[in-house]
Amino acid sequence: MQNELDTPAFRLAVAQFDEAAKRMNLDRNLHQRLKLPQRSLMVSIPVRMDDGRVEVFTGYRVHHDMSRGPCKGGIRYHLGVTLGEVAALAMWMTWKCALAGLPYGGAKGGVKVNPKSLSRDELQRMTRRYTAEIFPLIGPDRDVPAPDVGTDSQVMAWIMDTYSQQVGYASPGVVTGKPLSIGGSLGREDATGRGVVDVTLAAMKHLELDPSQATVAIQGFGNVGSHTARIMQEAGLKVVAVSDVNGGLYNPKGLDIPDILKRYREEGTPLGKIRSGDWITNEDLLQLPCTVLVPAALSEQITGKNADKLRCRILAEGANGPTTMEADAILAEKGIFVIPDILANSGGVIVSYFEWVQDAQRFGWKSKDIQERLHDIITAAFARTLAFATEHRTSMRMAALMGGIEKVAQAHLHRGLYP
Ligand SMILES: NC(=O)C1=CN([C@@H]2O[C@H](COP(=O)(O)OP(=O)(O)OC[C@H]3O[C@@H](n4cnc5c(N)ncnc54)[C@H](O)[C@@H]3O)[C@@H](O)[C@H]2O)C=CC1
Numbered sequence: 047m048q049n050e051l052d053t054p055a056f057r058l059a060v061a062q063f064d065e066a067a068k069r070m071n072l073d074r075n076l077h078q079r080l081k082l083p084q085r086s087l088m089v090s091i092p093v094r095m096d097d098g099r100v101e102v103f104t105g106y107r108v109h110h111d112m113s114r115g116p117c118k119g120g121i122r123y124h125l126g127v128t129l130g131e132v133a134a135l136a137m138w139m140t141w142k143c144a145l146a147g148l149p150y151g152g153a154k155g156g157v158k159v160n161p162k163s164l165s166r167d168e169l170q171r172m173t174r175r176y177t178a179e180i181f182p183l184i185g186p187d188r189d190v191p192a193p194d195v196g197t198d199s200q201v202m203a204w205i206m207d208t209y210s211q212q213v214g215y216a217s218p219g220v221v222t223g224k225p226l227s228i229g230g231s232l233g234r235e236d237a238t239g240r241g242v243v244d245v246t247l248a249a250m251k252h253l254e255l256d257p258s259q260a261t262v263a264i265q266g267f268g269n270v271g272s273h274t275a276r277i278m279q280e281a282g283l284k285v286v287a288v289s290d291v292n293g294g295l296y297n298p299k300g301l302d303i304p305d306i307l308k309r310y311r312e313e314g315t316p317l318g319k320i321r322s323g324d325w326i327t328n329e330d331l332l333q334l335p336c337t338v339l340v341p342a343a344l345s346e347q348i349t350g351k352n353a354d355k356l357r358c359r360i361l362a363e364g365a366n367g368p369t370t371m372e373a374d375a376i377l378a379e380k381g382i383f384v385i386p387d388i389l390a391n392s393g394g395v396i397v398s399y400f401e402w403v404q405d406a407q408r409f410g411w412k413s414k415d416i417q418e419r420l421h422d423i424i425t426a427a428f429a430r431t432l433a434f435a436t437e438h439r440t441s442m443r444m445a446a447l448m449g450g451i452e453k454v455a456q457a458h459l460h461r462g463l464y465p
């Protein structure tokens with residue numbers, strides 16, 4: 047298995063973990079165990095295509111660690127999906143859930159596919175077959191998937207339906223990020239973006255920066271990027287750049303985000319045809335002068351090659367694993383304040399937790415309560431991480447990782463597994 051795990055994302059996750067484990071003097075046996083997934087399932091997914099052919103897709107579901115509770119983590123549909131990437135994302139989920147104090151372990155899933163190349167019927171058939179193949183691993187008390195890159199509430203609804211058919215009753219708690227009609231939660235759709243804004247505002251307060259004078263550039267305009275843009279603007283910051291896979295728009299005077307959202311999301315107009323700013327590449331976007339840079343697309347975007355060119359004051363990592371370790375060292379030298387992924391983007395899984403609790407309670411919470419509880423949990427995690435980083439003179443990333451790993455280590459210790 048180790049050869050198949052050997053991908054850039056997995057190497058990054060393990061290198062971060064090794065560094066944190068060394069600093070905290072983590073038990074050697076536990077270190078060896080947590081370097082690898084607890085279990086990984088690789089599945090073949092035969093799908094009848096609309097033209098009658100059968101195409102076989104490859105999918106994965108990985109459980110990194112379940113010492114603290116059921117596993118939790120999204121499902122990614124993307125051509126770049128590999129076992130190593132899914133395993134890295136699962137490891138990050140373990141630390142993320144522990145850091146936020148959620149009673150979960152870490153998991154992730156994925157299918158190597160471009161979902162945009164499938165018809166809606168093909169996508170539904172593929173999702174149902176993938177669910178049937180990973181059925182032995184998932185369940186409300188076992189492993190609870192959610193949306194990630196290339197998946198959304200509709201995909202979660204198909205998973206919930208397929209799982210429910212198998213067990214013979216409606217089981218809303220098997221996934222989060224569902225439509226409201228089948229047990230979804232208010233506020234889950236924009237939760238990751240809302241959390242990014244909550245921690246960005248906390249960082250600005252710490253750095254004594256005025257939000258009304260701040261500019262924001264956001265790479266990625268999907269679930270995380272688009273809601274981050276809207277909520278940043280609602281909070282009084284000026285969003286000067288947004289992008290998707292094809293490139294982005296830049297306007298130093300500020301973009302009209304509600305108008306862009308309406309045309310891009312509701313009318314399907316490509317970003318390049320919305321003339322409210324200059325057209326720039328994704329590489330250009332990362333190098334714009336701005337107060338806050340939010341990578342909200344894929345991993346390893348900020349590397350040893352471009353980190354020196356960043357001109358932001360705060361890097362708020364909406365994406366998972368957007369920054370390599372080499373880049374981290376350069377950003378530290380430049381004095382860029384990094385809010386690491388497992389903290390910055392934890393709003394999604396925090397509200398997923400609320401959804402799972404509401405499903406178990408069969409009782410829906412108000413939007414106001416969800417936003418307040420999200421704010422309380424994520425800003426408390428930010429404050430703990432900042433206090434630890436300051437006291438131990440370490441980076442925010444190492445402080446966040448050590449905070450999460452420590453809770454996982456305690457769970458292993460109390461359960462009598464290690465040392
Ligand atoms: N959806 C969620 O609740 C959470 C997502 N995340 C992370 O946030 C990131 C984005 O996820 P979502 O917004 O859910 O995905 P999404 O599929 O909704 O959107 C992805 C966006 O990234 C863009 N993109 C893809 N490749 C790109 C590239 N090479 N350069 C620039 N842009 C590119 C796409 O065009 C799209 O706008 C991922 O790293 C994901 O793991 C983290 C926590 C929760």
Ligand SMILES: O=C(O)CCC(=O)C(=O)O
Pocket residue numbers: 118119120121139142190191192193194222366391392394395396398
């Ligand atoms: O909402 C969830 O359960 C997980 C979201 C996710 O995949 C992530 O935080 O990376």
